Amino acid sequence: MENGSELTTQIIDGPTNPMVTPLLNDLYQFTMAYAYWKAGKHNERSVFDLYFRKNPFGGEYTVFAGLDECIKFLANFKLSDEEIDYVRESLPGSEEAFCDYLRGLDCSDVEVYAIPEGSVVFPKVPLMRVEGPVGVVQLLETPFLNLVNFASLVATNAARHRFVAGKSKNLLEFGARRAQGPDGAISASKYCYLGGFDATSNVAAGKLFGIPLRGTHSHAFVSSFMSTDEIVDKVLHSADGKTTCEDFVSHVQTWLKKIQYSPSLSGIFSETNQSELVAFISYALAFPKTFLALVDTYDVMKSGIPNFCAVALALNDFGYKALGIRLDSGDLAYLSTEARKFFCTVERELKVPDFGKMVVTASNDLNEETIDALNKQGHEVDAFGIGTYLVTCYSQAALGCVFKLVEINNQPRIKLSEDVTKVSIPCKKRSYRLYGKEGYPLVDIMTGENEPPPKVGERLLCRHPFNESKRAYVVPQRVEELLKCYWRGSADGAREELPSLEEIRDRCIKQLANMRPDHMRRLNPTPYKVSVSAKLYDFIHFLWLNEAPVGELQ
Amino acid sequence: MENGSELTTQIIDGPTNPMVTPLLNDLYQFTMAYAYWKAGKHNERSVFDLYFRKNPFGGEYTVFAGLDECIKFLANFKLSDEEIDYVRESLPGSEEAFCDYLRGLDCSDVEVYAIPEGSVVFPKVPLMRVEGPVGVVQLLETPFLNLVNFASLVATNAARHRFVAGKSKNLLEFGARRAQGPDGAISASKYCYLGGFDATSNVAAGKLFGIPLRGTHSHAFVSSFMSTDEIVDKVLHSADGKTTCEDFVSHVQTWLKKIQYSPSLSGIFSETNQSELVAFISYALAFPKTFLALVDTYDVMKSGIPNFCAVALALNDFGYKALGIRLDSGDLAYLSTEARKFFCTVERELKVPDFGKMVVTASNDLNEETIDALNKQGHEVDAFGIGTYLVTCYSQAALGCVFKLVEINNQPRIKLSEDVTKVSIPCKKRSYRLYGKEGYPLVDIMTGENEPPPKVGERLLCRHPFNESKRAYVVPQRVEELLKCYWRGSADGAREELPSLEEIRDRCIKQLANMRPDHMRRLNPTPYKVSVSAKLYDFIHFLWLNEAPVGELQ
Structure with a gap:
């Protein structure tokens, strides 16, 4: 927080929608912030992963979108006095001094690592890793999920429509009247363009994002x-x-x-x-x-x-x-x-x-x-004008991204569940995409933060995170580290510039074109493999056994 | 337009979302405005009906919502110079003088009649009747549909959840993270409350609308x-x-x-x-x-x-x-x-x-x-916290409200279609809800603007608008005129005040409670009857025959 002044040198525009404020949040993020603060835990260093569990629309891929808006939100994160008063009113019995804490709150101690926006992404692999004081990072959960879930869903939907229509057709987004509210419309226009559409009928989106207009x-x-x-x-x-x-x-x-x-x-x-x-x-x-x-x-x-x-x-x-x-x-x-x-x-x-x-x-x-x-x-x-089904993602109206604590105070945390697909992968991690001889991505692999990265030409064991019997050796021809730093707060070091919408769209189109075709087909696509290193696998299962209660059959 | 100064005496706040501007529009509304203007037709008096064709979620009722935001939009309708420049750029070859037209454009010549927000409504019956110069009324189509479609859909979804949960349960809306974007979240919170929910987790919605918060x-x-x-x-x-x-x-x-x-x-x-x-x-x-x-x-x-x-x-x-x-x-x-x-x-x-x-x-x-x-x-x-399925209206992600021209220059217009459910009901109309002995609504009836209203105790023939054989006599015990004036521009006469969200919510809860139970049940509900007067029926079919081409079997 002391470095707040340095922060102001990084001038980043606010989110497109002025309604995206720190109050676009579940109340429980504020009740927790208060409880952390009361317990003196609010500045404990935490690491959260943002990821989804299942590709949408019965497919085997997802387009990651919404990062730009998240960073713009983060860069301008600040509660106004009026907002602070409202929060305090909403927390009965809370102490006045909590308001001072909220008043000083910004994201200068937060770091965000993310897969570049417009990338093709897969279940379980963190799209974003958010690190920082637990009090403030919790307050990012709801807005980040809100900004990523629909953006990624509708970009993926657009990419799927492009896939079935073919490259030569003109695809026009015509959804403004049936979208889920005003920025359901405007953000659908933005993310459909990102996902490969050619134009929109939405004049506001055309003006905001430079998307070609049709009508x-x-x-x-x-x-x-x-x-x-x-x-x-x-x-x-x-x-x-x-x-x-x-x-x-x-x-x-x-x-x-x-x-x-x-x-x-x-x-x-x-x-x-x-x-x-x-x-x-x-x-x-x-x-x-x-x-x-x-x-x-x-x-x-x-x-x-x-x-x-x-x-x-x-x-x-x-x-x-x-x-x-x-x-x-x-x-x-x-x-x-x-x-x-x-x-x-x-x-x-x-x-x-x-x-x-x-x-x-x-x-x-x-x-x-x-x-x-x-x-x-x-x-x-020659050209398809697509509205309702595209922008409301009618066949699956929500993507289920989650935001899970994976480490606090350097201690790895795991969230257990009777449903194995809901168990979280603990630890601050790195992720890599490994490419094969033909240039296609073969597998994504997560490792512990301090493991050596996979090397080109070196054989590596990739394990399914939860299924003991699923594992495979891979000799990557190319290794791409997935998480890049997009926000460092006031920490030292370089960070990625936010690319333009055109650049993000280009990345998306290139990545989609570079996927092995059997992952992309509409009927019975082959799942893309997502794995963990042998070391991370062992650690997950050690923690799991440690945390899970031993049942008693009666 | 000359009366623009009088308009400013009616001070109404702008829409909740500052992104709701005249540019939240399909480009074709502007191309049409230009073509109308070029043809000197832009000031022709037109009447448009906003209605839907089918109740959502397999049910037999819909809650009308979004009117308040429409009126707020309308009352503040004004294109900025920057917006006008952008529109002109988007219309290649358009004349400079068109900008002057756009610059002078406001809704002082527009009148809006609507069913009160929070009412239970049915297919084909106009939720709103919008009258005014065709050039400006066309520019209201996309924003009105955008503001009404999702609002009514999610309010209906909330009402349905209330119906199944029962009156005694607490219903909490928890959807912010999975909603379709930031105001997908905020407007879902608003309209779920309107539809009978008790509280939301969404802090921004709590602050904006005074909805109780939970978390x-x-x-x-x-x-x-x-x-x-x-x-x-x-x-x-x-x-x-x-x-x-x-x-x-x-x-x-x-x-x-x-x-x-x-x-x-x-x-x-x-x-x-x-x-x-x-x-x-x-x-x-x-x-x-x-x-x-x-x-x-x-x-x-x-x-x-x-x-x-x-x-x-x-x-x-x-x-x-x-x-x-x-x-x-x-x-x-x-x-x-x-x-x-x-x-x-x-x-x-x-x-x-x-x-x-x-x-x-x-x-x-x-x-x-x-x-x-x-x-x-x-x-x-005792309490249900409902998120994804509620706010994204997962089981049906869009409502299909349309906005159809029914009269221009005092000439009735009909839109034909091979699909009879898509044929529009022509003419500037009035609508009434007729109540039976037990106090339940029995039927909605549309009549021509100048027909005498149905009278309590007087037998009246109600006809299905398109199906000759479906008709019934009704002796209403109470007659309620459905369309009330919410906006008169600078015309004389009283208009309804915009009620508060609490008042709208109360209306909604009361209206739902007053419906005959068989219309409301989840499985095989009885359709509520929507009809036209005998006179309007005859006129529809006269126009229809007049407009439809006679086919030739070959």
Whole structure:
């Protein structure tokens, strides 16, 4: 705490959401802080691991996200007088002097080691190791879990959607309206982009994080128009500014007739919906350079597509290339294929180069399963707009990261449980990722803090932390230490700079691409191995036996 | 807009989360605003309905929540210059004059009618009717949906948990760490309280909304202690301040022996875990008036309960009543029952009045199903701490509220769909809840804006909006108009005051209690009827036929 002044030289912005304050906390963190303080234990040096126990969505990998927000929180950790008063009120019988303790509290004595954000991570391996006085580190538990759990969950969900959609598709996050509250929306936009999405519809997220924005118009826009009389200004200047179309509405109508009577297209439709046509014309006059129309308000093939083509062809005459269409209902495999055929016929019959390459965007309650089904049926969708299922992580709405004490006062601590998956791995640890000959990661291994690190080319025994019979020798071709220092408080030594969102996204995409494919597949993926060193294994089991009560069968 | 100055006389706080700004929006709302503006349509008077199509969680009711935040958003709706610049950048080719339009934009021409927050609501009936210039009302769609969808979903989830737990139990929301981001946590705390919970662990939510707080300590607190030497100050002053216990540790140890050798309890346990005992003593010294211990770090019956009782009995000697225990793992039915027996035995054998009434709190991944199962098995739990499943709405992570144009320029609009459940109900409407003889609500009915309201004692035909054969006569004993004015912009007339969270919560609890029980049960609940007047029915079907294209079988 005495070094608080040095701390101020490290200027790090606060968390994105100003509601992330030390009070975004479970009350019991404050009751414990008080009890530690009363017992004079609050400055005991503790080590906590933040990790999860099971990969989400039935998969075998997770993308770690949220670290940047944790560090920003930590760097600005300070209780205001008003907050301190509220805490004191909430702890009946607490002493006034506790307020002085809270007033002096910051993270200058805390150190945080973490796997870089955007990494592919696995169960049991600490994503973060947080060290410092137990009184303050406990106060980081709830906010850190809150900031990491959803971030990692939704980034993983995005990565899974990318995996099933394939690299060539455009993935657009459209979830703002169905997200779990305002920053459920904003953080979903951020972490979906991190997990490999290309753009979002969320303007606030675009502004905050520099994520590319996408958006067209809604059904309401289409139904708000009734007749061509509503278009007052029918003038369109050509893209090069050299010519002017005085009556763009008539020009479009001429094209609509040409399409209707073109030999290969006649019979597909007769009369299109006029209010839809007017809406498209209005939209095109507003955005001639980026015309993209929602074509399913009335009937995709009988109205939306012909209306769109008429407008697109009219724009084309004045040097503008329409972008494409969006489908938001119906059989997306069938409709996208039919739309593509229509565009290709227009290209061929009406001699408009590249018209067949019109972008087809699909939305409407898409998720991993529906995209997979579309792939199996065959489709002509170029871009997927994904909302509800993506941003709320509908198929599994929570990740279960936990924050467990592994050492206090240099004494290792273990949390036992009748459920072996819930036993914690004690000790301040190091973790390494070992790579094989083909460049894929083979196994993650945790060791005690002071064990020598695994060496390239040297055979090493990797043991399952709890299952005696599961072990394997590995000769790593490359060894990567996983935990890097992101926060040192006022301690000496270098720490990692916080990378930009683009850098984190790049890391994520590269790491996902570098995983052995059988870990990544949707059905029956192979679990990635997570292990401990022989020495740590022995120590875990020594502690376990020591702590567990011997039962008595009666 | 000219009346903007009058607007400022209505001072309403902004939304709880400062991230709720006009940019919390889908880009397409701005592209549409631009296209409307370009077409000179932006000031056309429009009416939008906000409603959902299906009750969540397989139930037949929903609690409406989020209105207060919507009105706070609306009342402070204003784009900053920086936001306007960003919007303009995001709309390639847009004209500078559009910025002037955005700069002048506020909600002084908007009117909002809504069902009071905390009401029990049903599919298809508008929760909100928003009227105003189409350019600005479109910009309210995404934020309103975002603010209502999760709020209503999680309030409904809370109400369902209350229903299964019963009125007598204490329900505590413990979800901060697993929620979908920071305000996923804070708003879940708010809306769970609204839906009938008693308290939260979330300190920020407690401070923001005045929700009662609850919290004890964690397993880490227990494992952070090792021996009684760690307790430096062993002194406890009695509750009345008249006596002092110089060595509370020894006093507790004496009690532990007494319990151990009491005839009815001997044999249940031999040696308890000492670090747990020390942790409990420390905690009791910090909070003698509100001692509540987490008893499952080592072994509930062999260590946690005896340790707790020893401390509680020692406190009792000095005039303090311990509150109880928390169980966070294992078979909660069995353990709560065994714990209760133990407490009752202590009361009887050691003559400590009321010791058997110790509060048993249970946590650990609880949800509707597990509480239902506990009820069936029989248990002795007094309070449930519920986290993940409650706040993330795990069993259904999103509610699908939509915002549909129903009228523009006094022209009714209908949105068709091949899926009949997605067809919108056109027209600016009124809605009424009709009550029967027994005081229960019987049916909600929507009518055209200018139809005479249903009258008490007068027979009325209620029709299913889309199913010709479903209709019923009703003679209402009470008629309640559902939509009330919550925002008038600068128009004349009274509007409802925004009630406090407590008032909203009271409404919710009363409305839930007043529903006919068969609508509320978990298994196969009876759907509540939602209808339209005969006149509106005819009009819907006239419009529908008018708009729908006639197919051709080929």
